[in-house]
Amino acid sequence: MSVVIGIIIGILMLMFLVTAHEFGHFIAARRNGVEVEEFGICFPPRAVAWRKVGGKWRRLKKSEWKNPPGKGTVISLNLLPIGGFCQMKGESDADTEKGSFGAAGFWQKTKILFAGVAMNWLVAIVILTVLAWVGMPHFIEGQFKMEGDTKTVVDTPVSIGEVINNSPADKGGLKKGDIVKQLRAPGENNIETIDVLSTEDLLSFNKRHAGEYVYISYERNNEQMMSEIKLNDANEEYQLGASISGSAKYVSSWSAPIVGVATTAQITGETFKGVGMLLYNLCSGIIQQVNPNQEVRESGAAAIKSAGDSVSGPVGIVGILFPAFAASGLSNLAFLVALISISLACMNVLPIPALDGGRWLLIAIYRARKKKLTKATEEKIVGRAFMVILALAAIVTIIDIMRLF
Numbered sequence: 001m002s003v004v005i006g007i008i009i010g011i012l013m014l015m016f017l018v019t020a021h022e023f024g025h026f027i028a029a030r031r032n033g034v035e036v037e038e039f040g041i042c043f044p045p046r047a048v049a050w051r052k053v054g055g056k057w058r059r060l061k062k063s064e065w066k067n068p069p070g071k072g073t074v075i076s077l078n079l080l081p082i083g084g085f086c087q088m089k090g091e092s093d094a095d096t097e098k099g100s101f102g103a104a105g106f107w108q109k110t111k112i113l114f115a116g117v118a119m120n121w122l123v124a125i126v127i128l129t130v131l132a133w134v135g136m137p138h139f140i141e142g143q144f145k146m147e148g149d150t151k152t153v154v155d156t157p158v159s160i161g162e163v164i165n166n167s168p169a170d171k172g173g174l175k176k177g178d179i180v181k182q183l184r185a186p187g188e189n190n191i192e193t194i195d196v197l198s199t200e201d202l203l204s205f206n207k208r209h210a211g212e213y214v215y216i217s218y219e220r221n222n223e224q225m226m227s228e229i230k231l232n233d234a235n236e237e238y239q240l241g242a243s244i245s246g247s248a249k250y251v252s253s254w255s256a257p258i259v260g261v262a263t264t265a266q267i268t269g270e271t272f273k274g275v276g277m278l279l280y281n282l283c284s285g286i287i288q289q290v291n292p293n294q295e296v297r298e299s300g301a302a303a304i305k306s307a308g309d310s311v312s313g314p315v316g317i318v319g320i321l322f323p324a325f326a327a328s329g330l331s332n333l334a335f336l337v338a339l340i341s342i343s344l345a346c347m348n349v350l351p352i353p354a355l356d357g358g359r360w361l362l363i364a365i366y367r368a369r370k371k372k373l374t375k376a377t378e379e380k381i382v383g384r385a386f387m388v389i390l391a392l393a394a395i396v397t398i399i400d401i402m403r404l405f
Contacts, residue, residue: 018344044079046065090102113357116348132263138247140270161242172227181224185214210233355389362381
């Protein structure tokens, strides 16, 4: 039942984020003199619609849908729960009719196209600001927090999971279930003692003291114990050699809005970095597949697999991520919504013609060349890009379904 609830929550949250994105376009279009013919929640077929008639909002009869009375935007509620849309008048750059998108100036088009992206970032900032007030989960290494105005609240103590054979943790006598309490590095120039409140405390300590002897204080069956362990060097696959678990939240007061903005910027940077790494792995992996050396081809196959593993589509998000995060608590679920909102913003900035950033770039290139972007040319370029996106979405969906089952 919890999985079903998680899936329902996932569908509703994705609808909310896409609708918020389209609402950004709606607001920007209206403010810049572009008429919005219809603003739809979900996708057709239509269920119900409203429009201003005689200065008052009125629900339209089904017989009025094709030629609705009144003036202004039709607000519709539709049946397919896959987002929303903002249908503007004359959406081609070549349109010249007054009130159309095409007739707007370049700066006005820029604001309209990127308003959806801005709305997704704004949603993330609001969510992360609220989380900073009530308790921000820790999900990324080096996650931003304002020193002096942040206190750490432990939800689950940091504990040792699976221990790798012959690893520093194994040699030091650590076992699954040990609760890590304190870390100490006794070196002459870098003496450091910290209380372990979060997994980040342990991971960052291990990186700072890679290759050194350290003391780990831990609790096992209510008994306090200590082990001296020599961590692996920084260039090794791991320093300690054990999985760890535990959760803590960072609570801020006056700095919560700063944390919200800074964390959004931090996740945005990590997202673009991840996209760059994905493209690098994919391209290098494909190139390596034509190499006659067997080891190089195997390395390329691993790179392609890594690229595939780092991508998830709507099926994976709704069917896997949301049920898992919903089960782990409201704050973790809210963090996931903020994360996806940022991902939507970053995706739409990319220079792909079917997306907002790509459409803007296409208009900008033709304007810089002082050539007219005809409707036929724009539809051809955008249509082909859209077909590529659909093909990639189909591949990702297949991968997600394989993961799900």
